[in-house]
Amino acid sequence: MKEIRLMNRTDTKFVTTKERLVKLMELCQGHYYAQFHCGSRIASYKTTYWDTEDCFYYLQHHNGRAPRQKVRVRTYMDSHDTFLEVKTKNNHKRTKKKRIMVASQDVKADEIGDMKGTAIMVDDFLKDQVCRNLKEIHPTVQNQFRRITLVNHGKSERLTIDFDIHFHNFDTDREDNTGNLVIVELKRDGNVYSPILAMLRDLRIKPHGFSKYCIGSVLTNPNLKQNRFKPKLRSLQKISENK
Numbered sequence: 471m472k473e474i475r476l477m478n479r480t481d482t483k484f485v486t487t488k489e490r491l492v493k494l495m496e497l498c499q500g501h502y503y504a505q506f507h508c509g510s511r512i513a514s515y516k517t518t519y520w521d522t523e524d525c526f527y528y529l530q531h532h533n534g535r536a537p538r539q540k541v542r543v544r545t546y547m548d549s550h551d552t553f554l555e556v557k558t559k560n561n562h563k564r565t566k567k568k569r570i571m572v573a574s575q576d577v578k579a580d581e582i583g584d585m586k587g588t589a590i591m592v593d594d595f596l597k598d599q600v601c602r603n604l605k606e607i608h609p610t611v612q613n614q615f616r617r618i619t620l621v622n623h624g625k626s627e628r629l630t631i632d633f634d635i636h637f638h639n640f641d642t643d644r645e646d647n648t649g650n651l652v653i654v655e656l657k658r659d660g661n662v663y664s665p666i667l668a669m670l671r672d673l674r675i676k677p678h679g680f681s682k683y684c685i686g687s688v689l690t691n692p693n694l695k696q697n698r699f700k701p702k703l704r705s706l707q708k709i710s711e712n713k
Contacts, residue, residue: 481565484654484670485678485709488633491652495618497669502620502629507548514547515632516614518575519683520607525694528610531684532698536561539600540683541607543575547614554583554592556599570595579604611686612638622665627658629666635682639690646689651710653680678705 486494507513520541521527530538537560545552554577555569570583570590579593593603615635621628632655635648654675656664670676679702688696688703 480563480658482656482677483680484656484675485680485706486652486654486673486675487710487712488650488652490673490675491631491633491654493673494654494669494675497672498620498666501665502622505619505621507546507619510548511618513617513619514614515617516545516547516575516612517682518543518609518612519686521610522602522607525610525687528684528687528694531681532695534698536563541596541600542683543572543577543609545575554595556596558599568595568599577604609640611683611690612640613682613686615682626662627656627664627666630655630657632682635686637686637690639687642691642693644690646686648685648706649710651706653682678709680706 504511505513519527520543527538527540531540537558539559540557542555542557543552544555552572552574553569554572555567558566558568560566570592572581572583572592577592579591581592583590583592583595596602596604596607613635615632617633618631619628620631632653633648633651635651635653637646639645654666654670656666658664684699685702685706687694688699
């Protein structure tokens with residue numbers, strides 16, 4: 471995995487169901503390695519998204535702004551490693567991710583992250599990446615999900631398969647989940663050949679945008695501006711019903 475971190479990459483997402491995922495995994499045999507983490511092929515994740523009081527990062531996405539950013543704290547539940555991350559999507563649809571290690575989901579401004587041997591304060595990291603400090607943002611939506619990670623034999627791409635996604639909103643105290651939906655994300659450095667694309671076409675699984683932060687926010691906070699996401703919610707419902 472260290473050979474294919476893909477911190478600067480292109481992402482393509484697909485949405486399907488657990489029933490079709492079984493068929494897709496059968497087709498992947500012989501083309502992909504499955505990542506083992508702490509002895510299991512299925513890893514558990516917890517992610518908390520942070521935003522401003524006026525939901526700046528959510529609205530950036532809702533309004534189709536580019537470049538746009540998201541701030542999150544992600545914990546790999548099996549190893550308990552936790553990172554404060556900033557994801558930036560630029561005008562060319564490339565995603566860059568910067569992160570520092572933190573002690574837990576309860577991030578402190580004076581906590582020190584250590585990536586590549588350089589100690590970095592949390593507030594310094596945020597000011598450098600998003601021009602804000604920790605006092606200007608707060609936890610809004612948290613999700614927990616399970617993930618299968620595949621790597622092609624050429625080690626030029628990573629495929630993540632997320633399911634059992636559960637959302638909790640800190641502002642409204644509401645919860646929701648994605649039911650039988652599965653989010654498949656192809657991560658690669660540019661438009662290099664990918665064996666998964668033909669398999670997805672054969673199963674009629676089409677590209678479909680899906681932001682865990684935005685969808686989780688819409689499902690758990692009816693007070694947010696969400697008119698541009700309503701067609702997406704309807705299409706997700708149709709996919710869920712088409713097993």
